[in-house]
Amino acid sequence: MKGVQDSGASLIAWSPLLTGIKLGLLISGALSLIVILYGLYNVILHPLRRYPGPPLWRAWRVPYVISIHRGNMHRRLKEFHQKYGPVVRIAPNELSYTDGAAWKDIYGNRPGQLPFERNRTWFVKRTLDQAQSIMGPDEEAHARLRRVFANAFSERSLRDQSPVIECYVEALMNQLKSTSFGRQWKDKTVDLVQWVNFVAFDISGDLSFGESFDCIKTGKAHPWVEVVNGFGKGLALVSTINLYPPMESLLKYIIPPKIRQQQIDHREMSAAKARKRLAWDTDRPDFITPTKKYNDQKSAISDKEWELNMSIIVFAGSETTASTLSGIFRELVQNPGVLHRLTHEIRGTFNGERDITVASTGRLPYLNAVINEGLRLCPAVVIGVPRVVPKGGDTVCGQWVPGGTYVAFNQFSANRMSRNFHHPNSFIPERFLNPDPKTDDMSAFQPFGLGRHSCIGMKHAYAEMRLILARMLYSFDIALADQHDRWDWGDQQAFIFWDKRPLRVTLRRSSMS
Numbered sequence: 001m002k003g004v005q006d007s008g009a010s011l012i013a014w015s016p017l018l019t020g021i022k023l024g025l026l027i028s029g030a031l032s033l034i035v036i037l038y039g040l041y042n043v044i045l046h047p048l049r050r051y052p053g054p055p056l057w058r059a060w061r062v063p064y065v066i067s068i069h070r071g072n073m074h075r076r077l078k079e080f081h082q083k084y085g086p087v088v089r090i091a092p093n094e095l096s097y098t099d100g101a102a103w104k105d106i107y108g109n110r111p112g113q114l115p116f117e118r119n120r121t122w123f124v125k126r127t128l129d130q131a132q133s134i135m136g137p138d139e140e141a142h143a144r145l146r147r148v149f150a151n152a153f154s155e156r157s158l159r160d161q162s163p164v165i166e167c168y169v170e171a172l173m174n175q176l177k178s179t180s181f182g183r184q185w186k187d188k189t190v191d192l193v194q195w196v197n198f199v200a201f202d203i204s205g206d207l208s209f210g211e212s213f214d215c216i217k218t219g220k221a222h223p224w225v226e227v228v229n230g231f232g233k234g235l236a237l238v239s240t241i242n243l244y245p246p247m248e249s250l251l252k253y254i255i256p257p258k259i260r261q262q263q264i265d266h267r268e269m270s271a272a273k274a275r276k277r278l279a280w281d282t283d284r285p286d287f288i289t290p291t292k293k294y295n296d297q298k299s300a301i302s303d304k305e306w307e308l309n310m311s312i313i314v315f316a317g318s319e320t321t322a323s324t325l326s327g328i329f330r331e332l333v334q335n336p337g338v339l340h341r342l343t344h345e346i347r348g349t350f351n352g353e354r355d356i357t358v359a360s361t362g363r364l365p366y367l368n369a370v371i372n373e374g375l376r377l378c379p380a381v382v383i384g385v386p387r388v389v390p391k392g393g394d395t396v397c398g399q400w401v402p403g404g405t406y407v408a409f410n411q412f413s414a415n416r417m418s419r420n421f422h423h424p425n426s427f428i429p430e431r432f433l434n435p436d437p438k439t440d441d442m443s444a445f446q447p448f449g450l451g452r453h454s455c456i457g458m459k460h461a462y463a464e465m466r467l468i469l470a471r472m473l474y475s476f477d478i479a480l481a482d483q484h485d486r487w488d489w490g491d492q493q494a495f496i497f498w499d500k501r502p503l504r505v506t507l508r509r510s511s512m513s
């Protein structure tokens with residue numbers, strides 16, 4: 001009897017816990033049901049239901065988020081486009097395109113039609129007084145900022161700025177040629193990824209902040225550069241969290257305090273550098289002199305906007321150029337035939353290193369073809385910058401897309417589709433010498449984007465890349481340090497930007513230098 005009483009008493013004592021467990025099961029059951037029903041709705045009833053794509057990705061956004069954080073989104077998208085075709089639904093409300101016609105429809109300026117704006121989840125504004133940026137989604141602010149900075153990127157400004165670019169490339173060459181510990185060298189092994197990063201950031205720092213980061217001089221990355229090199233992973237985290245607005249408030253708990261402090265210090269360092277350059281009364285040839293002149297008349301840009309946009313331009317101008325050059329150098333050392341033909345063109349054109357300038361490298365057909373082929377195989381903007389279809393919907397590639405859908409042209413996938421390019425995974429610069437529309441669809445090739453948001457620094461990027469490649473191949477015979485170190489550029493991870501692996505090459509002074 002006592003035993004029964006005891007077990008009855010303990011059952012009573014357990015009953016709140018059992019009720020709690022039951023309630024918990026009920027709630028998690030209900031939540032799972034909602035998640036399943038939401039997935040089923042997305043696949044069966046959603047307005048995008050007729051677009052093909054991997055079932056789990058069409059049902060929920062989670063696989064997309066996981067892939068972004070694994071750094072393999074570019075490879076997954078390529079697989080999907082190979083399987084499902086030129087338009088793939090990669091999330092309940094997102095379509096990915098590889099058909100060249102999508103460039104004009106999504107990014108082009110179409111008079112009389114509403115624009116496809118930049119997707120706000122990528123460029124969210126955290127406070128109302130946060131400065132506007134040229135990379136931001138606000139079309140009005142963008143148009144104003146684009147006008148303010150336009151003169152700094154004109155053909156004429158590039159001519160004025162060329163001596164600055166040449167001076168840093170000269171410094172790079174001197175550093176690479178320098179003796180090691182006082183001894184002349186015959187062969188020298190260097191990591192080219194590191195050195196092109198140094199030169200690209202030093203040039204960008206000078207043209208925007210008025211001072212170099214001194215990466216070439218010191219042989220190491222400046223703290224400002226070190227922080228922005230990890231920027232892609234941060235942007236990937238923020239952009240995916242922004243997809244789930246209630247999670248946004250958790251950001252401050254997710255980001256470790258050390259990283260948060262690093263971000264604050266970095267912002268302050270950028271602001272101090274920007275203020276220093278702006279206070280300088282000078283006519284030096286850089287991005288700021290023409291912009292300041294315009295702004296003195298129009299007062300179009302606030303102090304905070306100066307600070308934010310100068311940092312953006314430093315980053316946009318260096319990471320992209322450094323990535324592309326890293327890709328081109330890797331392709332060259334892995335393709336000796338192309339390297340030989342390019343070296344022959346460069347050494348046959350110039351009579352000495354002094355002849356190699358921004359202006360004189362503009363007319364080398366094979367050099368230009370090599371750069372374009374590098375931009376195709378190793379696109380700096382790996383994953384398309386998404387846009388949003390305007391209210392009321394619009395047509396992309398002849399198919400109706402409802403308003404609010406995210407749409408993007410994905411360059412890595414598009415450039416490696418055999419329906420766009422013959423032997424799409426091979427490095428064949430010749431395809432750019434005499435493009436044959438039967439084998440290569442050049443409408444798919446827009447490495448600098450299209451329309452009002454297309455790259456403002458395109459001329460500068462080509463100028464820098466031509467000069468660096470020409471000077472390097474004129475002065476050095478370059479080969480892979482380890483002949484087994486061969487792989488496809490796309491094998492690397494990409495967190496919005498490429499997570500670049502080293503490129504160890506052996507340099508030997510050429511007979512020309």
Ligand code: HEM
Pocket residue numbers: 134135142146312313316317318320321324379380381385447448449450452453454455456457458460461
């Ligand atoms: C190989 C080098 C480069 C590549 C592949 C590249 C690519 C791109 C692309 C695809 C866009 C369009 C983004 C969008 O559609 O939302 C863009 C925008 C931009 N790029 Fe570049 N870029 C390069 C170099 C540069 C350089 C050297 C600078 C400046 C010095 C620069 C500054 C910018 C800026 C400010 C924007 C935003 C333009 C706007 O929204 O009006 N880029 N770039």
